[in-house]
Amino acid sequence: MTTTMNHPAAAAGKSRTPIIERLNIVTAFALGAISAFVVWRLALQFLPADSEVRLFTREDKITLLSMIAWFVGFMTGIGALVAPFRWVMGKDLSHDENMFLAGKDMGIKRYFRYTTDHKVVGIQYLIITMVIFGIGGILAMLIRANLGTPEGGLIHPQAYNSIVGTHGIIMIVGTIIMVTGPIGNFIMPIMIGARDMAFPRLNALSFWLIVAAAIPLIWAQFIGGISTGWSAYNPLAGQAPLGMNGYIMFICIFALSTMVAGANITTTVVRMRAKGMTWNRTPIFIYGVVASVALALPAFPVFFLSQVMSGMDRALDTSFYNTAGGGSGWLYENLFWIMGHPEVYVILIPAVAALMEMAPVFTRRPLFSFNVAVMGIAGISGLSILVWAHHMYISGWAPLLNAPFMLTTELISIPTGMLFLVLVGTLWRGRLWMTMPTLSIFALLWNFMIGGITGIYLSDVPADAFLHGSMYVTAHFHYTLMGAGLTGALASLVYWFPKMTGRMFDKKLSWISFWMVQIGFNVTFGGMFIVGLQGQPRRVEAYAALFNRGNLITSIGAAVIMSGMLVLLYGVISSWRHGVVAPMNPWHAKTLEWTVANPIPLENFAVLPVVTSDPYGYGKEKK
């Protein structure tokens, strides 16, 4: 089926289906698997044996090469190379071909192809995000099951460590894409009055890169797993089993996806806003999405590089991170957190901005202090690239820098406070329309307050000397990532569900799952704060009896979260299939995405809209 690959244009005679129409997820997986197998076999045959007795090096080379082959094969098989190949031949795609790529009149099949329509990509992102959270959630339940008793022992320590690492990294990836992926792709272009993204093919590319990245991560589970935690510190990662290569490949490919998506979204917003949509009239959600991807743009190349170096240390005997060879583990920590701290705001900002977008709709009054909201987002983005070493206060790397990094970290609370001001200001004297997104605004304020205040304790060097590396840190970042970030993402799902699927999200189910998730969440991580303060380290598979009670609370809470998530999943499926058919503008909102009909036509707008005011003109003039 894939033998015609090398002569696409030439072979595509009238009588045969052109190559471009044959490529889909099946050819992608097939070609990926075949090339991985071939390269694996060749490498096994021809790679010379290691000269010294070394753990892994040759196997590392073989694993990495096969994974790279998988990647190249998969991307070729899905059709990412069709257009570049044409250009090399001096031709471009025809109009029909472009329409085909956009998924015109194709029905369900377009979701399994290299489809460029931003609405298709948005749905693809939504599905993959849900799959990621599903798997990550199951792993979390395994962690809690093992921690059900102080001795642990349910799961082998190596497997346990791997579950913790895999849970961590896929949840991080899930939260990175949870708003900018589905909503950023599906809704954002319509919200700014555009017909598609600036680079539709890059849009498809960014999604399929994530699918390509997933396989090395799954592969890793069968060759020793990721036993290092999501941060994969060296030199531990250098001594970890072969599965580490899966992590390295996963991050490299995912970083590519993020960079591609970032360039695409930024360009789209800068270049393609509707006539009259000045920066003052651009919805705040757009600012959030752009800030997020613009932060990712400098951060993820660093992540990419850090993993390339990690892979070289393993496979090619370099010593970037190996002290004995002249390197340093501190280098890895620096690179990791230069990515890592901006990344937490990559996750948070769009979620908060989405709730800011909804706040005026559900309080029926204007957004409070638009300018402060923009300043807050900009301030956080700027400062967040200057704080990374607060993750290294006690690493011993540069004790003299602790004070300046404490300063920058605590300064972040000022722009963060601005986000709070905007939200409470908008609630002030509003007419609350009680919906699940409305409740989420309150939940965000509650959870993010706790996450933010505990962040201040952690940013204090002496307090961090006690708290670092304990469950307290784990609880802190779950309050921010999940309590604030995911809460905003779930509200976005319910809010934009009518536009994305044409049906309303079942109200009762959204409320039930909201309360279950929020209560379960606070129980879970409240308990985790307790054991952290008592002195339980993170990432342990067994603990002293002292921590029994807190862990029990946490495990019970986790079960409640999981049940709430299942209710939500049921809500998504049942509402999508036979929910109430949504009107064009169910929330009576004023942003542009609510002016297009359901289902949305392929090019969104027949006539491009012209914008004459900001979208927050709610409220009555006082007489």
Next chain:
Amino acid sequence: MTELKPSTKNKWWKHPDVKKTFIFWLIFTPAIGIFGTQFHVLSMPDPASEVMGGVIGLMRLFTWAAAPVAALVFAICATALTSSRHYGDNPPADADHQISNSPRANATWIVVSAMLCLFALVTGLVVLQKEGDALHEENAIHVNVTGQQWAWNYDYADGARSEVLYLPVDVPVVFHITSKDVKHSFWIVEMGIKMDANPGYTTETAVTPNKIGVFNVRCAELCGLLHAYMQNKVHVVSKADYEKWLADRSALEARS
């Protein structure tokens, strides 16, 4: 909400929502302060050093500093929730105003958060300074700490070696910490100190135990398979007992 009079236009504090918020704030501030401090202080172990006492004090102080701000946010939430709620599939009527900005509120908010930020910074710096000085204590004893998968080793200045840490009470100790393999983190829980053990480098931290007893050393950095079991006890004993233990240990070491 309904008895809005034109005269309230300039006197914002006369608005009924303001009174309500103020009352909520008066209730929430102490509630958050007390709950927050109790939550933290009760969960944390009894301090076995001044440093740990300082940490607990800092947490208490920060909680009280944050309480009024958190209380204000929650008070506004409570006011909004109790003032005007509408259930149903269609939106309520629009709000009775179009307030889209308030320079005064913005400025106040930013100034207050900046001052709180400054406060947190200064208190942190003061403690940090004290702890930095502890490293240069003249009459301190020095212990070399070596982490390896998955145990700690302690070397004392006069040749004694041990796998269990013994320390004299009320004498400053400086730890010189390193690792043989991967990163570990040396954490004496009840003394509130922690410092990573890095292969190829030596890092320092210092503390003065002020309580006789048995406390916990736990590794706080994932270091592989048995990380969870990389924990041990530290015995803080009287000076005399310490001297005796040290002499025994050195003799043992000299013999072998």
